[in-house]
Amino acid sequence: MILLSLLGISILVALILAFIGDWRYAPEVNIGGSLLTFIVSLVLALQVYHEGGSISGSAYFFVDYLNISLVVLTTLVSTTTAVFSRRYMRVEREHGRVGHWRMRFYHAMFQLFIFAMLIALVTNNFGVLWISMELATLATVLLVSLYRTPTAIEAAWKYFILCGVGIAQALFGTVLLYFAAERVLGAGGNALLWTNLSRVSSQLDPTVMRLAFVFLMVGYGTKAGLVPLHNWLPDAHSEGPTPVSAVLSGLLLNIALYALIRCKALVDGSLGSGFAGNIMMGFGLLSLLTAAFSMLRQKDIKRLFAYSSIEHMGIATFAFGLGGPIATFGGVLHMIVHSLAKSATFFSVGHAAQMHGTQEMSHIRGLIRGNPAVGWGMFLGVMALAGMPPFGIFTSEFLILTATMKDAPYLAPLLLLGLAVAFAALFRKVQPMVAGLVPSGQKPLTAANIPVFLHLVLVLLLGIYLPGFLANWFHLAVEILK
Amino acid sequence: MTHTIATQINSLLAALILLSAFALLAQRKIMGLVHIFAWQGLLLALSTAVIGYASGEHHLYISSLLTLGMKVILLPYILYKLVHKLKIHRDIEAVVNVPTTMLLGIILVVFSYHLTAPIRELSNLMTRSTLAVALATIMLGMLMMVTRRHAVTQILGFLAMENGLFFAATSATYGMPMVVELGVALDLLIAAFIFGIFFFHINTTFESLDVEQMAKLKETD
Numbered sequence: 001m002i003l004l005s006l007l008g009i010s011i012l013v014a015l016i017l018a019f020i021g022d023w024r025y026a027p028e029v030n031i032g033g034s035l036l037t038f039i040v041s042l043v044l045a046l047q048v049y050h051e052g053g054s055i056s057g058s059a060y061f062f063v064d065y066l067n068i069s070l071v072v073l074t075t076l077v078s079t080t081t082a083v084f085s086r087r088y089m090r091v092e093r094e095h096g097r098v099g100h101w102r103m104r105f106y107h108a109m110f111q112l113f114i115f116a117m118l119i120a121l122v123t124n125n126f127g128v129l130w131i132s133m134e135l136a137t138l139a140t141v142l143l144v145s146l147y148r149t150p151t152a153i154e155a156a157w158k159y160f161i162l163c164g165v166g167i168a169q170a171l172f173g174t175v176l177l178y179f180a181a182e183r184v185l186g187a188g189g190n191a192l193l194w195t196n197l198s199r200v201s202s203q204l205d206p207t208v209m210r211l212a213f214v215f216l217m218v219g220y221g222t223k224a225g226l227v228p229l230h231n232w233l234p235d236a237h238s239e240g241p242t243p244v245s246a247v248l249s250g251l252l253l254n255i256a257l258y259a260l261i262r263c264k265a266l267v268d269g270s271l272g273s274g275f276a277g278n279i280m281m282g283f284g285l286l287s288l289l290t291a292a293f294s295m296l297r298q299k300d301i302k303r304l305f306a307y308s309s310i311e312h313m314g315i316a317t318f319a320f321g322l323g324g325p326i327a328t329f330g331g332v333l334h335m336i337v338h339s340l341a342k343s344a345t346f347f348s349v350g351h352a353a354q355m356h357g358t359q360e361m362s363h364i365r366g367l368i369r370g371n372p373a374v375g376w377g378m379f380l381g382v383m384a385l386a387g388m389p390p391f392g393i394f395t396s397e398f399l400i401l402t403a404t405m406k407d408a409p410y411l412a413p414l415l416l417l418g419l420a421v422a423f424a425a426l427f428r429k430v431q432p433m434v435a436g437l438v439p440s441g442q443k444p445l446t447a448a449n450i451p452v453f454l455h456l457v458l459v460l461l462l463g464i465y466l467p468g469f470l471a472n473w474f475h476l477a478v479e480i481l482k
Numbered sequence: 483m484t485h486t487i488a489t490q491i492n493s494l495l496a497a498l499i500l501l502s503a504f505a506l507l508a509q510r511k512i513m514g515l516v517h518i519f520a521w522q523g524l525l526l527a528l529s530t531a532v533i534g535y536a537s538g539e540h541h542l543y544i545s546s547l548l549t550l551g552m553k554v555i556l557l558p559y560i561l562y563k564l565v566h567k568l569k570i571h572r573d574i575e576a577v578v579n580v581p582t583t584m585l586l587g588i589i590l591v592v593f594s595y596h597l598t599a600p601i602r603e604l605s606n607l608m609t610r611s612t613l614a615v616a617l618a619t620i621m622l623g624m625l626m627m628v629t630r631r632h633a634v635t636q637i638l639g640f641l642a643m644e645n646g647l648f649f650a651a652t653s654a655t656y657g658m659p660m661v662v663e664l665g666v667a668l669d670l671l672i673a674a675f676i677f678g679i680f681f682f683h684i685n686t687t688f689e690s691l692d693v694e695q696m697a698k699l700k701e702t703d
């Protein structure tokens with residue numbers, strides 16, 4: 001029942017926003033709907049905690065420690081993004097970049113996107129997981145091209161086509177998974193349910209599962225933006241409106257990775273070897289290194305942070321590939337803190353770009369003097385992303401690095417190199433933007449500060465003090481992936 | 483007896499589907515491509531119905547009807563309307579190197595047979611040998627999306643890939659569970675809506691549907 005209201009609210013709000021249109025209080029309805037979904041997700045999390053494990057709502061949905069953590073994260077970030085978007089989109093509107101119809105479309109699609117992500121997280125069925133991943137992509141394609149500039153249309157087209165090609169591979173992988181499952185569980189809808197598959201994973205045919213994983217990896221890896229399947233990501237994440245960039249980078253990438261680690265758990269059960277893990281480690285490390293070096297030569301501020309998302313997805317993928325309790329714990333924590341820090345940084349970046357009327361980093365200067373909240377928000381967000389202590393990303397990266405030293409010491413130097421280059425790139429690019437004198441032509445702006453600092457405080461808290469119940473929670477989530 | 487005949491009919495249909503995938507690769511006229519796509523959908527619907535009849539899996543009839551409605555009637559109709567509205571029905575795409583593309587396509591077919599060999603050995607379904615054709619159709623669709631530069635052609639490649647995926651599901655497991663098939667059809671419908679909008683956006687912004695012009699977003703040093 002609670003599960004249904006979790007999904008129902010966002011689709012209902014999407015319909016309301018689509019039919020009522022660009023009404024004066026549409027941004028507030030958008031915030032209210034997201035907030036309500038967030039509250040419901042907290043209730044659901046409490047329920048999971050009390051019932052100690054998992055709730056399966058019929059054959060279609062199920063909730064356990066792992067996916068409820070991501071559900072709470074998704075609803076929280078979508079709420080703060082809705083708060084940010086209210087002020088941000090108002091400015092965009094004053095600048096004449098969006099009109100009546102596009103605002104209506106924007107709000108409806110925002111809620112539809114949340115709906116699709118929530119289904120992907122709580123569904124029990126691997127087929128439905130694929131469908132909702134594709135739905136989430138389709139809901140955001142036209143948001144990326146919202147400004148209708150030639151570059152925005154190009155970015156959205158690339159996003160549509162390349163993700164379409166990628167996700168098709170994942171569907172073929174799902175067909176193969178069904179083929180393997182059918183031989184154990186019999187035909188029909190039950191053979192694609194996670195709750196059944198995880199029980200019988202050791203009986204699934206290893207040859208088929210190996211082939212299936214290759215296709216699933218390519219498919220969901222494209223959506224998670226892993227190198228060399230990442231071509232669409234910097235464009236799509238930089239050309240859309242900033243709230244969309246924040247949720248694409250902060251949330252959608254996580255969902256794709258979530259799909260991948262579920263598949264990995266099954267393949268590991270079937271093969272009993274490190275096959276899937278090794279592939280993921282390779283993709284992860286390649287993504288980390290490529291993205292870190294690409295960051296050095298970016299000129300557009302949103303592209304810089306899009307590459308940073310590839311980098312962090314690479315780290316998390318590497319961690320899950322490495323496996324073992326510490327690395328997996330680090331991976332789950334990394335997904336959560338990255339999501340919070342990245343969306344917070346995008347909020348500041350959006351305001352900074354509005355103040356200067358451009359996304360070119362060489363024109364953005366003197367942020368701390370011009371608007372202390374935006375300047376400090378961006379600086380602290382970037383420090384968190386770069387892995388400085390005491391922020392939570394430092395903790396997760398430290399855990400992952402420790403596990404690497406223990407289980408795969410020869411890869412530790414590469415991991416360190418990637419982290420160091422990414423740190424240098426971020427610091428070198430961001431320092432001149434926040435420090436220094438205010439350039440002429442910088443426009444004053446009332447920024448939405450609450451979302452940024454709320455996220456940063458959470459990232460800080462997760463870094464310095466992980467409460468006992470939360471640590472226990474993550475440990476139980478990690479158990480599921482064994 | 484009927485079983486062997488059905489298997490043979492199905493193999494014949496699979497061969498024709500593969501042929502249509504190659505025809506898509508070679509065709510340069512936009513309207514010609516839409517027609518071939520519709521034929522491919524028809525072959526797919528027929529094949530699904532034949533498998534459904536021979537295997538006794540009656541839910542395949544529904545899938546077959548769904549395919550007929552979506553891929554033979556609705557999608558080609560939408561494309562036909564769009565192409566006429568955009569006044570590009572006489573367009574002939576300048577495709578370079580058709581022979582090379584065909585050669586690459588043949589390599590992909592061989593590769594598909596090689597990749598699906600272990601599954602053929604495991605399966606005891608009458609359709610096991612057509613899984614390779616299905617994978618080949620997916621790969622050829624992908625090849626089409628990569629080598630062509632026209633927005634409509636790229637979308638047709640995308641749809642041909644989807645045909646391949648559907649065929650793969652019927653070949654490997656007599657179709658996916660109904661909820662999944664319906665969901666995929668829904669996604670496809672939304673995708674059709676989106677590319678329809680896109681064609682107009684691209685056409686008005688770039689004054690043609692040649693996506694070659696969209697090359698602003700590149701990594702610059």
